[in-house]
Amino acid sequence: MHLTLRQLNIFQAVATQSSYTRAAEELHLTQPAVSMQIKQLEDNIGLALFEQLGKSLFLTEAGQELLGYCERISEQLRDAEDVFDSMKELTRGKLNITVASTANYFAARLLASFSQEHPDVKLSLKVTNREHLLKDIKINGCDLAIMGKPPAELDLNATVFMENPLVVVAPANHPLCAETNIPLSRIAKEPMVVREQGSGTRFSIERFFHNHGLSLIVSAEMSASESIKQAVSAGLSLGIVSSHTIELELETKRLQVLDVENMPIIRHWYLVHRKEKKLSPIALAFSEFLLSATSNKPRN
Structure with missing residues (x-):
């Protein structure tokens, strides 16, 4: 029929x-x-x-x-007409965000602030590693993604919205905590806890040391920043993490950022979606909110 x-x-x-x-x-x-x-x-x-x-x-x-x-x-x-009108007026709808695990330290706060402005919008936050994040983008599993620098071979729209400094951290009682302007060559002699091979953070760290004619002494590899912080805090060795991940540890004095020459290593956070994807009014509103809410956006 x-x-x-x-x-x-x-x-x-x-x-x-x-x-x-x-x-x-x-x-x-x-x-x-x-x-x-x-x-x-x-x-x-x-x-x-x-x-x-x-x-x-x-x-x-x-x-x-x-x-x-x-x-x-x-x-x-x-x-249906009422729903679509509400979506256009940003009073309802759904927003799916996938973020790299390190970005979750600030992404959750940003989403909470956005939710206060749009209380009837349903938000979904998925936290995962770089490999699964890229898969989510490829299969259209999210509206937007927050990640480090995306691979050039993918046809993506990527907007830088915030710096992501990588810093050397040590237990608060480590002898180097009392020193300033520590030579990078001195840091290179210390064992390091770092992210696993294949992660964007690990690649940036290795490239940074290589560009300064140095190499890392890797004592352990961890798949999450939380594990690195716990290992360093326990006294295993020094570590390199995003400064966005250590706010609580600095307040409680479990960790300290070392004053190292030529550091921090500056990476950036990107807001990403597929170029051919047509963003919903809610997704566009979140994009605008994110760019206006991040106060330490990189300067052109």
């Missing part, structure tokens, strides 16, 4: 007006055009929808059933 909204709209007008002529006037159509659409509708259903008794037009049993469906369809279409 193949029905069109146009046919149902015409049928509903005829049923409401109990007249082909008055329905045609209401819809600004000719009476033959209305009659033809009703005939096609009856042929598709295989049942008569109207019966003419004298000068009066009545619905058949099938017509009464169809009118009930038409009324429910009309109500759902009105609901």
